[in-house]
Amino acid sequence: MSSMQLSPSISSSSSAIFGQKSFNSRTFRASIALKRSGVCKCVATPEQTAYTTKVARNENLAKLQAGYLFPEIARRRGAHLLKYPDAQVISLGIGDTTEPIPDVITSAMAERARALSTLEGYSGYGAEQGENKLRAAIASTFYKGLGIEETDVFVSDGAKCDITRLQILFGSNVTMAVQDPSYPAYVDSSVIMGQTGQFQKDVEKFGNIEYMRCNPENRFFPDLSSTAKTDIIFFCSPNNPTGATATREQLTQLVQFAKRNGSIIVYDSAYAMYISDDSPRSIFEIPGAKEVAIETSSFSKYAGFTGVRLGWTAVPKELLYSGGFPVAKDFNRIFCTCFNGASNICQAGGLACLSPEGLSAMQDVIGFYKENTQIIVDTFNSLGFKVYGGKNAPYVWVHFPGRSSWDVFAEILEKTHVVTTPGSGFGPGGEGFIRVSAFGHRENVLEACRRFKQLYK
Helix, strand or coil: CCCCCCCCCHHHHHHHHHCCCCCCCCCEEEEEEECCCCCEEEEEEECCCCCCCCCCCCCCHHHCCCCCHHHHHHHHHHHHHHHCCCCCCEECCCCCCCCCCCHHHHHHHHHHHHHCCCCCCCCCCCCCCCCHHHHHHHHHHHCCCCCCCHHHEEEECCHHHHHHHHHHHHCCCCCEEEEECCCHHHHHHHHHHCCCCCEECCCCEECCEEEEECCHHHCCCCCHHHCCCCCEEEEECCCCCCCCCCCHHHHHHHHHHHHHHCCEEEEECCCHHHCCCCCCCCHHHCCCHHHCEEEEEECHHHHCCCCCCCEEEECCCCCECCCCCEHHHHHHHHHHHHCCCCCHHHHHHHHHHCCHHHHHHHHHHHHHHHHHHHHHHHHHHHCCCCEEECCCCCEEEEECCCCCHHHHHHHHHHHHCEECEEHHHHCHHHCCEEEEECCCCHHHHHHHHHHHHHHHC
16 A cells, blocks of 8 residues: 555445445435325435536546645644644644745835836736746846856746646656655656556556665665666756755766766756755756756745745757757747746746845845754754755755654654654655755744654653
């Protein structure tokens, strides 16, 4: 049984309540007919069944295992609150930011919003690819000197949304590789697109996906010599969930591997601003990457835009299909077909993020979360756990060898009222780990760490 499967269905629990013999394959509604003689006669009538269309369900959706990871965690959190209604639950599970967006950014959004109430400031549909000023600011801020131009940048409503648009771009007839463990949206979107086989419960993997194991033994970078050739390679650095950051040498190996195989890398750099050492912040820092890579990123974890929704994807002109057609042209068509452009108010916020004042404010917020991360790392280190990540990412990857990660999740929730994330939710390579997010108010992080020490001292 998958670690993500839910509890038995309500049909089985209802039979336990009413008894095995109370209901057969159907339920019946009794209607009472009164006879003149005063005798009551019970007439059983079949329950009306719901109308169904003749449209079959997308068989690929049926392959997915239980619910998407984070809604499942939210469901379990809700059940815990029903059990302990007075508990002070602290959420260090989903990577959702908690600190206010800096005023220099929200002021720009408010000004843009107010302008929409004037004839001079009103704007309707914008360019699907984003406003030119923002595209230029993204290119000059994150890709200066790397050969990425503003026309290579597509502004969106977030990296997660772009992952799905990229899957639409690739279609169903491609093969896929992902880090193991990795952000679950990569695998789930591959399944939905029909790129995979069935879920194999014995190994907790989908058929036709190459799972590139990343663990402490290989410094969280896959052994490419034993990695099968695939069309698309999803790669995230700094990694979610492990917090590991690929070195320049490792990313050079990845680019060379993709070139040898004719693959395309989808590089997720959503946490690049958390890097504090000399690790690359963009795949395009690696020579030759523009010929084999796409990069997607987001303002979510930089500026607290998890609810505002603003991101981007860079598709270099040099990236070509096997027949020589530019990938960017097809991605532009996907954008124009599936998307009407990011909110103009959000784009005003994004432009403010990239002003000197905005960049400084974002660095302050990132610094705050990195202090939270260090508190969590120090706590688990003091308790004797093997701890990974936490240096260049807002996630701490804690090892519980020999234990089910869902069991550890349940133990921590039950005994400390703290929500974490089970590592197996990110793939079979995450079994035996939990991810602890550093996104939280300082007092909550300190209190959670106090509870961890009580539990594991």
